[in-house]
Amino acid sequence: MYTITMDIIDGHTIRKALPYPKLIDALSHAFCSELTVPMRHHHDMVNPGQRETTLLLMPAWESGGKAGVKIVTVAPEHAPSIKGIYLLMDLATGTPELMMDAPVLTARRTAAASALAASHLAPTHASTLLMVGTGALSLELIQAHCAVRPISEVMVWGREHKKASSVAEQARQLGLEACAVSHLEAACQKAQIISVATLSKEPLIKGRWLQSGQHLDLVGAYRPDMREADDDVIRRCQLFVDTRQGALKETGDLVIPLAQGLIVPESIEADLFDLCRGQHPGRTDAQQTTLFKSVGHALEDLAAAKLVASTVQPSNHHE
Incomplete structure (x- = not known):
């Protein structure tokens, strides 16, 4: 009789195992490697009277190495909105080895992917960051961007100023100069990097607000x-994505302009595979206005999970 016994790695342990410089480097190597990553399964489950709950199944594996699958739900009206698990397995034997807290793993790798893109696309001396959104990703994105650029000023904007103030206070506790802002347009015009992580169905960032040389990170x-x-943002910026496969299918920021004929698939200059492999130079001009659109990729989860597995002592981390 086969019995599964495995360790469960909690969120606190995952955070300690994934410092941003190390995680960003691991993602960069992963985008240069040969991993198998099928298109993720995306199912919208009807939730009467509320927005749908989305089920995501995201597998990835390396030949002769590890395999992993993330199972998460996104319920926008119930905080925290993202819940789930990540399962890491030995590919050769099929043996499940570790189960991990998926929301924390997802938050860390998502922020690291944005920072990885920023390391290729954001102004080299960018010192001002605007964080738009106050959810679980906001503080992670702030820390990740600070790992790749010399950020000395952080602004935080949210629909609820109280929540923006809370995120700014948490950033200050990490030693960053941070403040909550009330006027999104003015903050956008000032920031050199604008990172946006919201559940908005309507555009928040307007193209007329952007300045030459900025980098926009849409999460x-x-x-x-x-x-x-909005469309003007898409029209004004040079466009980059984590993966073409996902970004051209899943996000309204690109799907809607594509359907309208505002852009074509070839408008995407490069993805993270191209940037990490040196097949695209990234930012080459201080006046370029760049946009990175992230939708998430199972390769990032597997790279992060392997890093966790290589760092922790499994037998001590049962929940």
């Missing part, structure tokens, strides 16, 4: 009917 809008940036 929310994970469904085709959600948007964080």
Whole structure:
């Protein structure tokens, strides 16, 4: 009789195992490697009287190495909105080895992917960051961007100023100069990096607000009917994505402009595979206005999970 015994790695342990410089480097190596990553399964489950709950199944594996699958739900009206598990397995034997807290793993790898893109696309001397959104990802994105650029000023904007103030206070406790802002337009015009992580269905960032040389990091809008940036943003920016496979299908920030004929698939200059492998130079001009759109990729989860597995002592981390 086969019995599964495995360790469960909690969120606190995952955070300690994934410092951003190390995680960003692991993602960079993963995007240069040969991993198998099928298109993720995306199922919208009807929830009468509320927005749908989304089920995501995200597998990835390396030949002769590890395999993993993330099982998460996204319930926008119930905080925390993301819940689930990540299962790491030995590919050769099929043996499950570790189970991990998926929301923390997802938050860390998502922020690291944005920072990895910023390391290729954001102004080298960018010192001002605007964080738009106050959810679980906001503080993670702030820390990740600070790991790749010399950020000395952080602004936080949210629909509820109280929540923005709370995120800014948490950032200050980490030793960062941070403050909550009330006027999104003015903050956008000032920031050199604008990171947006919201559940908005209507564009928040307007193209007329952007300045030459800025870098825009869009992390929310994970469904085709959600948007964080208007058409003018898409028109003005050089466009980059984590993966073409996912970004051109799943996010309204690109799907809607594609359907309208504003852009074509070839408008995407590069993805993280191209940038990490040196097949695209990234930012080459201080006046370029760049946009990175992230939708998430199972390769990132597997790279992060392997890093956790290589760092922790499994037998001590049962929940």
